Amino acid sequence: MSGPIVEAEGVVKTFGPIRALDGVDISFEAGIIYGLLGPNGAGKTTLIRVLTTLIRPDAGTARVAGIDVLADPTAARTKMGLAGQFAAVDDYLTGRENVEMVGRLYGLSRGDARRRAAEVLERIGLVDAADRPVRTYSGGMRRRLDLAASMVGRPQVLFLDEPTTGIDPRSRIDIWNLIQDLVADGTTILLTTQYLDEADQLAARVAVIDCGRVITEGTPSELKDKLGGAVVELTVTDDCRDQTLAALATVTGEQPAYEPSTKKITVPAPDGARTLMAVVRSLDSSEIVPDDITLRKPTLDDVFLALTGHHAEDQTQTSATKPRRPRRIR
């Protein structure tokens, strides 16, 4: 298919006084993982709900697989799969029954639903547990089953709303592998995440979303390039800090930055490892031994901090320590 597989333009959605989406534009081609990155309440889930026909926006347009989701939601639904934030699986049915049921509701015949469910369960690694009731499943297994259910209709586009939130690291890797397999087979995936490493690892393109707006968009490396190149980051004991700062300024020709809260000194490293080596030589000749020294590429967290003035994961992790904008409901 030519043209973008998912396209949203000027999407606005308000809930009472809250502008959950404030004119969102996104667009991307088929066959990739597209990441929507943002803190809780940024509007990620609301955007997914608009794209999957669950809510109608107040303004704007959205197309999935070439179908206008507002004009023809039923047709659009045949092209998409959704795995929401909560595993929407039935505790009292077995894994297989859950997947077969969704297959039937996609319009598959009884036989096709059965065959397709077996295929999907195999793929997702739940064959052994398939005939057990879901209430015996672990959290990670439930998420995988939910993913299986969203795949059963062979959707062209899969929408995954925070597929790894709240599950253990091991299951997280499983789900990452599965998502990468699906894309290798030609499915397009839009996933939301609050985890920068997840977007960094999986997504070919990322839209950073905050307060209902896309604040930047691009490949993870483009986003990092916006912040310039690598930095050398080091910590030294307090008594030789001034000496270190002076030495670094001489080596790089730039004033290093010192962050008192973390005691980290950073200095731009335009030549990468060369800069690092020059820094090390200079410290060595001054007989300074740093506690820690690294050459670091900017992370998406740096991107986020630079663009929004706050850390991406702040809102969920340190809820009591910093003043913040009111949380938004989805």
Added chain:
Amino acid sequence: MTALPARSRVGLAQAVRDTAVITKRNLLRNVRLPQLLLFSTVQPVMFLLLFNYVFGGAIGRAIPPAAGGKYINWLIPGLVVQVATFGAGQTALGLTEDLSKGVIDRFRSLPMARSAVLAGRTMSDLIRNGLIISLMLGVGFLIGFRYQTDFVRLVAGVAVALAFTYAMSWVMAAIGLAVKNPEAAQSAVFLPVFPLVFASSVFVPTQTMPDWLRAFADNQPITVTTNALRGLILGEGALLPGQTVEGQILAALAWAAGILAVFAPLAVRVYRRTVS
């Protein structure tokens, strides 16, 4: 098997099929967790035992002779209607639970018939309530209930009760979807229903109620439906002077049809609004 074709409309055949799929899904829960059904039956049976043995002696004197001199014969048709009414509340609870677990979102993202979620829910609750009514009738027989007409009329009476419970399920669907939260739904559903059940002929004849209450009690749907069942199960002698069995059946069915005509479209509207 290739990708599904894009369909803009869901046909009637698929709507029926989707409804069957959802109905089966809802019923399986009762099969896998038989306690659910058991506890739903325990409550009416408890009512049956308490009312029969505690109040039966006292109330027994006030009931018409058509009951064969036994309060339980008078009580059972009333309790069947009570189960039909309370059992319909399950529709609200089931829907709010699906809403809160994201199951409704999943259904709404599928190319299935929109109507199937509510149609399937009310259908599975109808079957479930039919089962609970049968279980309660079984217990009733064990402790002395005997129909005074014939078996066919007993079955006809149960059918009238099922028409009523189906209509009430749509009322409860509308309430549940409006409240959304499972805990809130619990009280939102049972609070209005309690006075309706007690200010009726379910437990006692209405003659001893004050006039203002009696005027209400004699004409509200729970009384009318109970009267229809009593007429069928005990004979015309169980009704007030001037009432006929046919008249009460027609009135009960008219109530059910009227409730359905108002609340089914309303529930569908609330469903559309609730989830979007």
